[in-house]
Amino acid sequence: MASIFRVRSTALRRFLDSEAAGGIVLMVAAALALLVANSPLATTYFAVLKTYVGPLSVSHWINDGLMAMFFLLVGLEIKREFVDGQLSTWSRRILPGLCAAGGMAFPALIFASLNWSNHEVIRGWAIPTATDIAFALGVLSLLGSRVPASMKIFLAALAIIDDLGAVLIIAIFYTNDLQLWALAGAGIVMGVLFGLNRCGVRALLPYLLLGAVLSVLVLLSGVHATVAGVALALTIPLVSPVGGQSEHTVHSPLHNLEHALAKFVPFIIIPIFGFANAGVSLKGVDASALTNTLTIGVAGGLMVGKVIGVYGTALIAVKFGLADAPANAAPLHVLGVALLCGIGFTMSLFIGLLAFPDNQLLQDEVKIGILLGSALSAVLGTLVLRFSPRPGGIEARSF
Template structure:
């Protein structure tokens, strides 16, 4: 008979996640700064040549974006599964506030972007770019504030970002998939079924899942669906339960073991390398008009204004309707500050931007400019609001319902 996982350890795992993401966000900031410096220095030709150098069938840039980033999406998928089955998103009351806030935080930026670009069908393809929140960057900014931000508000931000990532994954799978190879897609479905069969059969060793996961990545890559989706699909098949003997021996569930091993490499290697490879924006190639281009404004204001309105407005609505409570110990000004931080949309926004405009360098340059300006202003605004508030904040909200 199926039983609930014996060793989920949701609180320690969430704390470890928050700590690694916050520190990784600082490393990501440094990587993005280095990329900007390289792209605007005498080393720029070598930087670009290295990214486009062929390594086997792919360039270095494509190995990073299509293969290395699979580990990031694998970790995202495991975090989604863990939090929905046994963590902060395990019940509907817990999902209400971050869920509605994430939905509003995706819809409003997309509408603002569409409002600026609706007359240009090519630019409109990037409508999802400002919908993403970069949890590593946001938590990195929060980490600079110490205990000025209540822990419950950090958990709210993490939960919102996890739901946000789920939405981004679905958007990539549905809207940024080119021509499909049905044979490869069919074989990928069979491999996914085999992975699910391993789970149902009670296989708790990780190596069979990882071997089949490698095959799944290859088939998804060949199918036309973006290869990183294979990481999320694999994550959903990895068991979050331990067998009786294993549980008695104190061995953690396979998903927890793999998540633990991946958190730091992803936070301190995979995502910074992605930032180093993709944040380089040659400013000399952009005209002054790029600052006021519809695409730049759509992305920048979508992140800075749209995210704040969507997240804060949706959270205020569900709290006023009595569907959720303000996070414990948090105040409305602190909620506003965290809502501003949600406008930091670096990693996933860049990723979606490259999918939308990979073949149009001019538009991709405007995307990067909008992401950097919008994220920078949102981060500074959120940090300033939270920094100026008294420790603990006024009028803390009631204890959340469980």
């Protein structure tokens, strides 16, 4: 019995440590939400989400409270990659940076072109601009050796820059009326946090306590509270103050906090968010829900806009010598990854909630568009990569 338990424990540990695990858990949570929302449990499901616990509903606690930890982890990953990772030099940033910019611009243009005359719906222009890194990397990992290692690095770097762009969009375009006193208070707290960093304070507790204060002030200022998570992450020390040693040899507060959140966020917070927000009741939904410009704008932006923006930008950048092609990658590999960038689940859902906070009908149409666009992008991307040439023997110039 003990040996069976050890085998099961080892298998579970291997699954949790795999790159695909987070994406698979999120897929299961989303599928379960759709199933529950269209079952006899639907009334209970929606009632629980609307139930108030203290000053906020369960849904708001999840979307505004728990997701702050998600954005904190995003901020930690962004800082680590830019300071000491795959984005630490300009040569490494050029191709994923250009492709991330193209992959955000074209989906927004497609959405806007379809909804320009609708002053309420146009507010959702940013919904298809984001890529879900957990989903996309999860699908890519399932393909194993058929995908060059350079493409996994490219996708991870692109998604990190994409997340940074999404955070900036939320801060700039989805901010309510600003309360200057609260914004000034948040600025003071940020100054103290940077001061702690400069003074070499390595204990995490002062940063986390001040981060909680920062979140409250940012929320009161009118800027979405989740932005505070990214701002806090930028102040967490990364480089050891002792002898200028790299954090590859000395653990830093940033690495410690990122490690602490690495399992909690993808395996608890994100699935809870997915389960709470992917549930769409299809009762009474007819063909018009699939053909309205909001749904098409979101689905088309993800599935078509991302391909044009990422793949098209990569071809142009390499052709004109602006960036080097990913090692051992053929054009079909880049096309497949560009399609996977159309999986926009977590961040797209989050922006959709910010765009239409009081309109359940528009939220449902957004969710249908996200689910359709993400599912088609995942299937098409998988098929393209499945039938792409194997990495061995492919030269960069073949791109």
